[in-house]
Amino acid sequence: MMNIRRLLPLLLVWGGLLLMFQLWIAPVQAGRFVRPGNMLDLSQQVSVNAMLAFGMTLVILIGGIDLSVGAVTALAGVAAVAMIPRYGSGAAIVVGLAIGAGVGSINGALAAWTKMPPFIITLGTMMAARGAALQFNENQPLPVPLDAGLFVALGNERFFDWLPMQVALMLAVFAGLFVLLHRTRFGQHLFAIGGNREAARFTGIRVPRHDFLVYVLCGTLAGLAGIIQASQLFSAIPSGGINFELNAIAAVVVGGTSFTGGIGSMPGTLLGAIIIGTLDKGLNQAGVHYSWQSVIKGAVILAAVWFDVRRRFRKE
């Protein structure tokens, strides 16, 4: 269920981080942390992870998991870029999304209609997708032809000269999924499935169908993320997307979605992605060594979940 109250602590945490970095970085680097240019940068960096996290939210909400999104991001990216020279941007985008949807369908079909655990299913598809991606261009990055107008625009264009296209896309996806999850019957049924799968079944909800669609959605978003990522970097990297699934899960979890299912929200995930992105960027700019960044991020995630779980169980 969505609870406005749960979002407040997240906003406070984000505010706290911004403040911390502002104070920390200003004396060390020229320019402030919290300034429009930097924040726009941040939003661009956050977009890809946020999109993956939105899809992941639905999957974790119903009690599943999708470890394949990182590999799918890479695979969709290289497959799409590989299409451009001969078939153009439009076809490339379609192919990228189709690959995401395709892998999602495999995940979804197995999760919905067999007893295989989603962890194992998506582990398998993750490895297969990664293998497939590495086939492209002998594992060398594929450059994006600069004249592929539409494709390049996705990751680099700015609306009204300031709003990055990928941020606009991310917000559009957010809006769409927000409505789906919080304003439709389908979304309501996802919460029910996550809260008590048997009960959902007993009320006549077609649980396998919901399972399937959620994984397809998650996969398709991974495809979209792959396209945007390739566009942003002007190249698709077959070995890219490493740990993307973990970052997505981190955003979902920090945002208040429960791993046991039934509790979660899109706004929460968005804030979670923003917090993680802010942490990444802030530590980077503060010159903290990469390995320490990981340690700190891990600690933040543990803390976020600790507080969330404690708050939830104190109520009972």
Place this chain on the structure above:
Amino acid sequence: MSTHGDTPPLLELRGVRKHFGGVKALDGVDFDLRAGEIHALLGENGAGKSTLIKVLGGIHRPDVGEIRMDGEPTELRDVAAADRAGIRLIHQETALAPNLSVAENIFLGREPTRLGFLNRRRMVTDAQRLRDDLGMPELGNVNALVGTLTVAQLQLVEIARALSSQARVLVLGEPTAALSESEATALHARLRRLREQGVGIIYISHRLEEIGRIADRVTVLRDGRSIGTQPAAGFDRTELVRWMVGRDIGHDYPRPPRKPGEVVLKLSDLHAPGVHGVRFELRSGEILGFAGLFGAGRTELAHALFGIEPATAGRIEVQGVPVTIGSPADALAAGIALVPEDRQREGLVTSQSVGFNLALPWAIEWNRGPFVNSRRRSQIIDRAVSGLGIRCANSEQPVLALSGGNQQKVVVGKWLERPPRVLILDEPTRGVDVGARAEMFALLHRLMDQGLAIILISSDLPEVLNLSHRLMLYRNGRILRELDAETATAEGVMAELTLP
């Protein structure tokens, strides 16, 4: 009331049978329900009540038999079909989503929408109106999360849900099991109002005293079969009891001669979750039976003695020595072992082999650090297998491949490498064939000769009467009375247990 001759009954079952594997859950049920009637369904544990509920709810499909509504054959193919037919179940294990609110649960699956989007405001107002129309102020705020409600409130949500759209048949499974006196009375009043409106209500219970108060007719189920139907007003208690219990007490296992020795176990005013001041003594070589109805709390007593839900007050003495049992390890150290009620969930590691399960409690004998003494382990396993006559191809066989009876032998047998002083058996013969039962008890008798004392919890009245030396009548976490099992009768015990 209408003249029953011309209008067909609202719901009719003829010759319904349902089996799961080799178990005949329903073995010929004939039943009819009229509109505007409260029809009670009476039966012991294992009589087939919950399977019947599931068949009516479209969760299981009968293998044989006919279901008719208003005289027309009806196929309850799935939950949706049963729902469309107007059949609503009120479950015992609630089928509600704890993370959603009362309103959301009431309308789960049929949420009001506007232009395709959820109409939350309408959901809330409709839920409030339903709450008020049904007179359920106890439900409180319809936006409260179901996970925070009491058991009685959960039931109200289920009822509201069942009535949120036209219901013709309401099936309630043990509705008052977890309710207080006043909550039960309120529920009954509500059911009577529904009856006035022409709803047919199937009320499943084994509380005989309720039947007279609430039902119009009563049907008894036993061993998956419907035995008979009576009008509830002025019901013949003896006959009902006989219907519920009476079965050829043909499988007699000889009661071991009584040779009680020293007191091995003594409870003084024991309190624990679900146990409210229990006191008794148990001697070596003796079988103490506990008879009670569903929900009497006997398993809770077993759990207190075995350290699963440790005692909060009172004393436990084993062979005169006071012991604190805070965990199963403590219990085992004190010489108390448990054969649990649900053998697959609590008694066996179902993913492993027969040998694994038999050797597991004795790991200290064959496993020091990283070293495994396979010979010792095999000896332990072989002793158990031959001692109990466990029928399996070999000890590496997955334990789930064994028959129910042999599985139970594994559950019992794993304790017997070094026999405990007190063995608690919780429904030991459920799903166990006659042959295995006899073998199991033969072994236990041999052990009793060597001093083993047994606490036997069983809902199978003839069995617990036959096997026990002394019998405790148990209700609501307390011992009602102690009887001499040799002179007590099943009907007498049942009658006493079902007294209001």
